[in-house]
Amino acid sequence: MVALGFLVALEIAARHYGLPGPMTNQAKEVILAPKSGPLLYASMALMMVVLTWRERFIAAGVAVGIDVVFFLVRWVVDAKMMFGNGALWVILGYAVIAVTRRTGRERVLLLKAVGLGLLLVAGRKTGDTWLLITSKTRPMVLDQYVATADHALGDPSWLAGRIVKATGPIGDHILDYVYIQLAVAAVLVTLYQLRNVAAERRFPRHHLVRTFLTIGLLGPGIYMIFPVVGPIFAYGDDGGHWAVADLWPGTPPSISIPHLMPFDETTPRNCMPSLHTAWATAIFIHSRKGPRILQFFGAFWLVSTLGATLGFGYHYGTDIIAGVVFTLTIEAALRSQERGWDRSGIQLVAYGATVFAALLVSYRYLPMQMAGHPWVFGPLLILAMASVIYGYVRTTKAWEPKAAPARQPDPKPQPELV
Numbered sequence: 001m002v003a004l005g006f007l008v009a010l011e012i013a014a015r016h017y018g019l020p021g022p023m024t025n026q027a028k029e030v031i032l033a034p035k036s037g038p039l040l041y042a043s044m045a046l047m048m049v050v051l052t053w054r055e056r057f058i059a060a061g062v063a064v065g066i067d068v069v070f071f072l073v074r075w076v077v078d079a080k081m082m083f084g085n086g087a088l089w090v091i092l093g094y095a096v097i098a099v100t101r102r103t104g105r106e107r108v109l110l111l112k113a114v115g116l117g118l119l120l121v122a123g124r125k126t127g128d129t130w131l132l133i134t135s136k137t138r139p140m141v142l143d144q145y146v147a148t149a150d151h152a153l154g155d156p157s158w159l160a161g162r163i164v165k166a167t168g169p170i171g172d173h174i175l176d177y178v179y180i181q182l183a184v185a186a187v188l189v190t191l192y193q194l195r196n197v198a199a200e201r202r203f204p205r206h207h208l209v210r211t212f213l214t215i216g217l218l219g220p221g222i223y224m225i226f227p228v229v230g231p232i233f234a235y236g237d238d239g240g241h242w243a244v245a246d247l248w249p250g251t252p253p254s255i256s257i258p259h260l261m262p263f264d265e266t267t268p269r270n271c272m273p274s275l276h277t278a279w280a281t282a283i284f285i286h287s288r289k290g291p292r293i294l295q296f297f298g299a300f301w302l303v304s305t306l307g308a309t310l311g312f313g314y315h316y317g318t319d320i321i322a323g324v325v326f327t328l329t330i331e332a333a334l335r336s337q338e339r340g341w342d343r344s345g346i347q348l349v350a351y352g353a354t355v356f357a358a359l360l361v362s363y364r365y366l367p368m369q370m371a372g373h374p375w376v377f378g379p380l381l382i383l384a385m386a387s388v389i390y391g392y393v394r395t396t397k398a399w400e401p402k403a404a405p406a407r408q409p410d411p412k413p414q415p416e417l418v
Contacts, residue, residue, distance in 0.1 A: 006217075007022055011129075014133075017136050025125050033074065033081065034082050037083040038181060040088050041083075042188075046113070046116050047094060047113045047116065049195070049198060062086065063089070066089050094110060097110070106201075113197075120209065120213075123216045123217075126216065131223075134227060135264070135268050138269050140262055141229050142258075142272075143229055143233075145363060145364055146318055147258070149371065149377075150317050151374055152370040152373075152377040153318065153374075156310055158249045161248060164307065175307055178304040179312070186283055188297070190286075193286065206338040211285075212279060212282060215275060216279075218330065219278065225360075229269055229271065248313050249313065255371045271314070272322060279305075282331065283302065306320060321359065324389070325352060328388050329348075329353055329388070331392070332395070332396070355384050
């Protein structure tokens with residue numbers, strides 16, 4: 001009911017600005033071309049974790065068949081081409097099956113699976129609406145403050161931007177794909193975590209999607225408090241006449257007293273914290289308990305996402321640090337809630353929240369001091385992030401169940417000495 005009320009509130013807010021909200025946009029994708037076909041199929045894959053292999057093959061076949069029909073119709077009428085409608089139809093179809101053909105625990109289990117798939121899609125639509133609201137309600141942005149504070153880290157976005165340009169179209173395309181398909185990567189890790197749901201007939205109490213959705217729910221609230229558009233807009237070509245100057249990525253901005261700056265009503269204020277970094281960090285954390293190939297996958301996605309967020313000029317280095325601390329604090333809170341709050345969990349969450357708040361305050365009120373003393377504040381920022389990482393690793397390691405010691409074989413009886 002809370003989720004439904006939240007979606008209705010965003011729908012009303014979007015309508016206030018003359019645009020459709022998340023519920024309307026999702027309903028349109030039943031017939032019209034979806035925005036992201038891979039995301040819909042990834043959501044269907046999440047829903048299918050409760051099905052048998054036979055049911056999975058049938059569901060996948062039905063989804064592909066429906067998409068083929070839609071594809072042919074769109075080709076004939078020369079409409080926008082995109083797949084994914086079939087996956088959405090299958091998800092909705094299983095919601096009907098759960099209500100009409102299942103009972104008891106089986107109905108609840110299937111409805112949970114359907115809800116999991118639809119929540120991932122709704123999260124994407126909700127994020128789009130949030131970004132619209134930030135651009136309409138926050139006419140002034142804090143980019144000059146963040147860019148000034150970023151001098152303490154050596155202006156990493158400008159450095160990464162030059163590196164990405166030097167890699168040419170290959171590096172650009174790889175990073176762009178990683179950046180766009182972040183939700184699909186999260187689904188792959190989640191599918192491993194939920195691999196036993198069909199056999200055990202229950203979901204684990206904590207998995208990646210919980211963290212993923214919580215980050216998406218809380219992050220835009222910080223956007224409203226700390227609106228930032230990013231270096232490619234505030235200091236690059238994409239900002240047009242709203243930009244301070246066309247400096248990114250060739251020339252880092254000079255150190256000067258920062259001011260609030262007006263910006264257009266279309267560019268999202270979605271930089272602080274970097275939620276792409278937050279989500280990639282969550283993928284990395286949850287991939288640690290998987291096989292070696294999944295661990296490499298999580299590390300690759302995190303490193304590539306960091307390269308994309310900085311190299312495409314979407315974020316400053318300070319955004320990255322805030323995003324890592326943001327994720328670790330949320331993950332600690334969710335794990336504490338799952339296992340029962342204790343002193344170590346409360347302390348870790350409180351410490352992470354304190355460090356995150358201190359970062360935002362320092363970016364806003366101490367940017368000149370940070371830029372003027374980079375060899376002091378740069379290491380301090382890294383140390384603050386590292387302290388949260390260390391606290392998270394040490395605390396969660398203590399939460400892991402202790403392995404029972406292996407039973408030693410009884411010693412061989414010795415002959416009695418006479």
